[in-house]
Amino acid sequence: VTLPDVDTPALLLDADALGRNIARMRDLVAGSGLALRPHAKTHKTPRIALMQLAAGAAGICCSKLAEAEVMVGGGIMDILITTPVVGASKIARLMRLAHTAGIRVVVDDAVGIDALGDAAAAAKVSLDVLIEVDVGQARCGVPPGQTAADLAGRIGRHRALRFAGLQGYNGALQGVAAFEERAARVRASLDLLLETAGLVRKRGIEVATLTGGGTGSSAIDLELRGLTELQPGSYVVMDASYAKVRDRGADALPFERALGVLATVVSRPAPDRCVVDVGWKSVSVDSGPPLVAGHPDLMFEFAGDEHGKLRSTAGAVQLRPGDRIELIPAHCDTTINLYDAYTVMRDGRVEGLWPIEARGRTQ
Ligand SMILES: Cc1ncc(COP(=O)(O)O)c(C=O)c1O
Numbered sequence: 416v417t418l419p420d421v422d423t424p425a426l427l428l429d430a431d432a433l434g435r436n437i438a439r440m441r442d443l444v445a446g447s448g449l450a451l452r453p454h455a456k457t458h459k460t461p462r463i464a465l466m467q468l469a470a471g472a473a474g475i476c477c478s479k480l481a482e483a484e485v486m487v488g489g490g491i492m493d494i495l496i497t498t499p500v501v502g503a504s505k506i507a508r509l510m511r512l513a514h515t516a517g518i519r520v521v522v523d524d525a526v527g528i529d530a531l532g533d534a535a536a537a538a539k540v541s542l543d544v545l546i547e548v549d550v551g552q553a554r555c556g557v558p559p560g561q562t563a564a565d566l567a568g569r570i571g572r573h574r575a576l577r578f579a580g581l582q583g584y585n586g587a588l589q590g591v592a593a594f595e596e597r598a599a600r601v602r603a604s605l606d607l608l609l610e611t612a613g614l615v616r617k618r619g620i621e622v623a624t625l626t627g628g629g630t631g632s633s634a635i636d637l638e639l640r641g642l643t644e645l646q647p648g649s650y651v652v653m654d655a656s657y658a659k660v661r662d663r664g665a666d667a668l669p670f671e672r673a674l675g676v677l678a679t680v681v682s683r684p685a686p687d688r689c690v691v692d693v694g695w696k697s698v699s700v701d702s703g704p705p706l707v708a709g710h711p712d713l714m715f716e717f718a719g720d721e722h723g724k725l726r727s728t729a730g731a732v733q734l735r736p737g738d739r740i741e742l743i744p745a746h747c748d749t750t751i752n753l754y755d756a757y758t759v760m761r762d763g764r765v766e767g768l769w770p771i772e773a774r775g776r777t778q
Pocket residue numbers: 454457476497584586589627628629630631646647648649650
């Protein structure tokens with residue numbers, strides 16, 4: 416099968432670039448003493464998680480319980496769920512999962528701890544629990560300070576729970592393009608986490624794991640050596656937003672684009688404009704419009720949920736109906752979640768389809 420045979424819209428995955436990204440992150444982390452626990456919310460595919468584990472990852476992260484269920488079904492046995500799991504039915508599912516695999520979960524309040532502790536005791540499972548600390552993102556998490564120490568003590572009073580450490584993830588700084596500014600903010604967030612860990616330790620409680628970090632902060636986290644574990648997600652495939660984020664020395668981050676959306680031109684109604692068969696149902700725009708690979712003059716504009724307009728800033732669009740172009744999504748996670756499968760490319764040829772088993776698994 417060659418590329419013209421692929422129907423569109425299609426989510427293209429360059430398996431060679433994917434493999435190089437996984438190897439680069441392995442090499443960056445190797446010898447640092449930090450563990451790598453990639454976030455599977457990006458790729459949502461057990462097969463890719465297994466590749467990350469084969470390259471030395473200690474386990475994976477999932478955002479949602481349903482995602483974790485798919486991963487366990489795919490043979491992944493060490494998972495950190497990075498958002499609190501709340502409500503009786505979800506906690507029951509969590510306990511079933513914890514019977515099968517090594518599951519760690521994040522909490523950020525006393526009610527949640529007691530609910531997990533009671534359920535784990537009733538289900539006769541031992542559950543590793545981490546407290547999330549809000550180190551600047553203002554999403555979940557207790558404020559830095561004594562609250563985490565109080566909650567760690569509370570976890571210790573549940574015999575079915577084990578306090579495993581703290582999570583401090585600051586998503587707001589991952590996309591800060593300038594390296595020095597990002598590095599300063601990563602340091603400030605880490606300080607909040609380390610101070611909090613110190614307060615927990617002062618109570619005589621061991622803090623084994625300090626987990627956090629993403630694609631934007633990984634190199635900085637590795638230099639600072641404050642975390643014990645990194646959770647980057649997007650690095651496996653990258654996107655147009657992360658392509659703007661600078662490494663030290665203003666270089667690009669050391670990861671390649673492995674993802675694209677293949678589109679077909681369906682109309683060229685005016686000299687400066689054509690229309691493709693990719694709209695908001697086939698590429699996410701939460702982080703901005705996609706770019707057009709190889710055509711820096713073409714701007715993607717809204718033309719409905721099933722179509723996109725490509726307008727040329729140079730004045731004339733050379734494309735004609737039937738031509739194919741590749742779009743570069745601005746946000747990999749939300750675009751991947753729109754597709755049932757990756758169309759996998761190797762050496763410029765189609766290798767086959769990899770099902771995205773956890774797409775849409777948001778419960
Ligand atoms: C808790 C947590 N950890 C890690 C990540 C991975 O971040 P990135 O995709 O920027 O590498 C995310 C992404 O949103 C996250 O929410």
